[in-house]
Amino acid sequence: MSLFNIVGSTATDALQKSMVLAQERHKVLADNIANIDTPGYRMKDIDVSKFEEKLAKSILRARQSNPNTARLDMDVLPGKPSTKAADEISGLVFHDENNRSVEQLMTELTLNLSRHSQAVNLLRNQNNILRAIISGNA
Secondary structure, eight states: OOHHHHHTOHHHHHHHHHHHHHHHHHHHHHHHHHTTTOTTOOOOBOOHHHHHHHHHHHHHHHHHHOTTTOOOOOOSSSSSOBHHHHTTTOOOOOTTSOOOOHHHHHHHHHHHHHHHHHHHHHHHHHHHHHHHHHHTOO
16 A cells, blocks of 8 residues: 555545534534524534535546546535524424424434544544554554
């Protein structure tokens, strides 16, 4: 395994983009929690399935163009956070027009944290491989 293949790989780029998406989504979910009692507030979310779809297409394009050195050509966020994406995690609409659901928000935060942690761990493993190559221990 060459140094260039690790640094320029689509896997590293995909992990980095996944980590950024998880960070941005965490901000949106935290904002939902911060506004849980705000009258009229509608929860927002980032559509993760759209991101995953765009990521898969971008990886396919990158592998077809040059599998060893291709970078992913995509925006990290599939669009602005929207109330439509949050409809999947929304609860009942309360008398104050808020569509809060603490349990569902906590579940989404936990799943999002797991996604972020997985990306961080995989990038850490790639970094360890890179260090081993550089030091000549690979």
